Amino acid sequence: MSDASLHGLDAFAALIRVALAEALGVEVNTIxxxxxxxxxxxxxxxxxxxxxxxVGNNPAQLASALADSLDVNNVSASAVGPFLNFQIDRTxxxxxxxxxxxxxxxxxxxxxxxxxxxxxxxxxxxxxxxxHLRSTVIGAAMARLFxxxxxxxxxxxxxxxxxxxxxxxxxxxxxxxxxxELETDPIGHLLKIYVxxxxxxxxxxxxxxxxxxxxxxxxxxxxxxERRLWVRFTELSLAEFQKIYDRLGAxxxxxxxxxxxxxxxxxxxxxxxxxxxxxxxxGAQIVDLTSEGIKTPCLIKTSHGTTLYATRDLAxxxxxxxxxxxxxxxxxxxxxxxxHFDQFKAALKRCGTDWWDKLEHVPFGxxxxxxxxxxxxxGRVLRLSEVLDRAxxxxxxxxxxxNPDHPDxxxxxxxxxxxxxxFHDLSHARNKEVVFDWKEVLSFEGDTxxxxxxxxxxxxxxxxxxxxxxxxxxxxxxxxxxDAPELWIAxxxxxxxxxxxxxxxxxxxxxxxLLRIASAGNVFxxxxxxxxxxxxxxEGARLAAVxxxxxxxxxxxxxxxxxxxxxx
RNA sequence: GCACCUGUAGCUCAACUGGAUAGAGCAGCGGACUUCUAAUCCGCAGGUUGUAGGUUCGAGUCCUACCGGGUGCGCCA
Numbered sequence: 205m206s207d208a209s210l211h212g213l214d215a216f217a218a219l220i221r222v223a224l225a226e227a228l229g230v231e232v233n234t235i236x237x238x239x240x241x242x243x244x245x246x247x248x249x250x251x252x253x254x255x256x257x258x259v260g261n262n263p264a265q266l267a268s269a270l271a272d273s274l275d276v277n278n279v280s281a282s283a284v285g286p287f288l289n290f291q292i293d294r295t296x297x298x299x300x301x302x303x304x305x306x307x308x309x310x311x312x313x314x315x316x317x318x319x320x321x322x323x324x325x326x327x328x329x330x331x332x333x334x335x336h337l338r339s340t341v342i343g344a345a346m347a348r349l350f351x352x353x354x355x356x357x358x359x360x361x362x363x364x365x366x367x368x369x370x371x372x373x374x375x376x377x378x379x380x381x382x383x384x385e386l387e388t389d390p391i392g393h394l395l396k397i398y399v400x401x402x403x404x405x406x407x408x409x410x411x412x413x414x415x416x417x418x419x420x421x422x423x424x425x426x427x428x429x430e431r432r433l434w435v436r437f438t439e440l441s442l443a444e445f446q447k448i449y450d451r452l453g454a455x456x457x458x459x460x461x462x463x464x465x466x467x468x469x470x471x472x473x474x475x476x477x478x479x480x481x482x483x484x485x486x487g488a489q490i491v492d493l494t495s496e497g498i499k500t501p502c503l504i505k506t507s508h509g510t511t512l513y514a515t516r517d518l519a520x521x522x523x524x525x526x527x528x529x530x531x532x533x534x535x536x537x538x539x540x541x542x543x544h545f546d547q548f549k550a551a552l553k554r555c556g557t558d559w560w561d562k563l564e565h566v567p568f569g570x571x572x573x574x575x576x577x578x579x580x581x582x583g584r585v586l587r588l589s590e591v592l593d594r595a596x597x598x599x600x601x602x603x604x605x606x607n608p609d610h611p612d613x614x615x616x617x618x619x620x621x622x623x624x625x626x627f628h629d630l631s632h633a634r635n636k637e638v639v640f641d642w643k644e645v646l647s648f649e650g651d652t653x654x655x656x657x658x659x660x661x662x663x664x665x666x667x668x669x670x671x672x673x674x675x676x677x678x679x680x681x682x683x684x685x686x687d688a689p690e691l692w693i694a695x696x697x698x699x700x701x702x703x704x705x706x707x708x709x710x711x712x713x714x715x716x717x718l719l720r721i722a723s724a725g726n727v728f729x730x731x732x733x734x735x736x737x738x739x740x741x742x743e744g745a746r747l748a749a750v751x752x753x754x755x756x757x758x759x760x761x762x763x764x765x766x767x768x769x770x771x772x
Numbered sequence: 773g774c775a776c777c778u779g780u781a782g783c784u785c786a787a788c789u790g791g792a793u794a795g796a797g798c799a800g801c802g803g804a805c806u807u808c809u810a811a812u813c814c815g816c817a818g819g820u821u822g823u824a825g826g827u828u829c830g831a832g833u834c835c836u837a838c839c840g841g842g843u844g845c846g847c848c849a
Contacts, residue, residue: 251791488847513849540843602800650797658811666808733807
């Protein structure tokens with residue numbers, strides 16, 4: 205972390221760590237402060253057990269001695285048993301956090317690395333369903349977090365636009381495709397005939413042959429009927445996906461589906477062969493991985509000579525490395541594909557590359573229904589657009605009820621409904637599976653996105669009604685804001701949450717911090733009247749506080765991809 | 773069978789590198805709107821952290837075994 209980015213509480217933590225390192229005679233980076241669970245114990249704490257041994261007295265004595273001798277500006281240290289607790293002076297706390305959060309770029313850093321984020325990656329000709337929500341929303345949020353920390357971010361949508369399933373789709377189209385239905389509901393129709401294919405394939409063996417032939421024709425690279433159909437299906441699908449992306453606030457720098465690497469596959473296979481890692485197994489080409497502790501090999505080519513998923517991902521990875529020399533390449537893909545990523549990374553390791561471990565699979569748990577798993581083949585899917593529509597519909601009813609005079613109910617309903625869905629997804633641990641529950645997703649009260657949005661809207665409302673603009677933070681008397689330490693602590697931990705969320709690839713950490721900030725904000729403006737106190741200076745200070753709160757919520761929601769309406 | 777993930781309040785989930793009295797929300801009960809939006813706030817109640825051992829000053833967190841749930845395991849992606 206660069207020192208320039210020491211915003212909020214991190215700034216105080218840095219001072220404390222330096223003082224502690226000096227007092228204990230150790231390196232600063234060996235001092236890890238923790239945040240006490242109980243707020244009576246201050247903002248930071250150092251358990252002294254570990255250091256007591258080397259110093260030669262017991263932890264409680266060490267804590268006590270340090271409490272007496274340590275001198276950190278605006279921080280008081282006190283020993284409670286073996287714990288050394290630090291409390292920041294309330295005025296200094298308010299001044300520092302107000303100053304940082306009240307200005308643009310709160311929590312920004314300048315990490316200056318190139319990070320590739322591959323996310324969303326839906327399959328052409330299939331609807332985006334609730335399963336795609338996770339990859340899309342988590343990936344988009346992580347991309348924004350890295351961007352905020354100063355990374356150069358390359359967002360890639362690795363569309364599933366290639367592979368033998370397109371042979372099946374083409375075979376299905378030739379039998380059951382209807383032009384009119386394709387025009388009216390492209391993805392719906394393509395899904396329908398794809399499902400039909402799987403219904404018929406067992407009792408009609410000729411289908412399989414037709415599918416294989418179709419894919420070979422497609423893979424030939426010639427401008428034949430198969431390719432023209434494939435291009436059309438792709439374009440129709442992308443147009444539908446874009447509608448979802450617009451609603452979710454997801455964007456991409458590169459739209460590179462698997463097909464984009466199509467002409468790099470032969471070179472990839474040759475490269476692997478040149479490295480001497482490819483061998484023949486029952487007619488298929490494989491890379492054996494037993495030396496890497498993986499029992500199942502990486503399949504490069506089928507015995508029919510067609511390429512496979514792994515081949516395309518290998519080619520994609522190498523192509524990206526050659527083009528970008530990334531510091532990391534993150535794949536936001538479901539945990540069920542862990543083995544696949546382990547395999548193709550191991551294959552690259554066997555090839556002697558020095559960048560194989562810069563590839564990182566960021567898995568997430570799949571979405572399940574109470575009745576069971578989603579299945580495209582069985583036609584059991586819940587379209588993402590339907591989830592969003594229902595959320596917006598309900599949000600619209602609630603706006604109608606709570607704020608009948610709202611000037612633009614349609615817009616705010618969209619913001620609140622979609623925001624609720626996004627926030628709900630991001631507020632759960634990435635790696636755990638999610639059981640989809642309408643009641644929960646459509647909940648707008650408690651620890652939800654709309655409740656954070658509401659706090660933001662309330663701040664906007666206060667600022668709107670004030671007779672003047674919020675003063676610049678350095679023009680207010682911070683002592684007047686020293687009576688709201690909970691607010692400043694919550695806002696002050698925002699930068700740390702952003703960094704931690706990025707480092708752990710876990711947006712939930714930021715989502716939860718926003719809930720704490722919103723909660724502290726609600727208490728603040730309930731207990732501390734802002735307007736009409738008759739005290740000019742106090743009103744100015746509190747306006748500045750509300751403005752800093754508003755800015756932080758807006759920034760945080762923005763990083764997560766949740767809209768922040770100014771009135772709701 | 774093997775591998776990975778997972779198990780915390782009635783429900784959905786937190787708990788930073790092992791740290792102090794395991795915390796929120798929902799549901800339940802009781803309060804607070806003549807005052808900047810009650811999508812809010814305050815209070816009560818709710819727990820043998822799946823089970824049994826182990827490691828140590830200290831374990832929801834680490835190790836072992838077992839139980840339950842999920843996912844994956846060569847020509848699908």
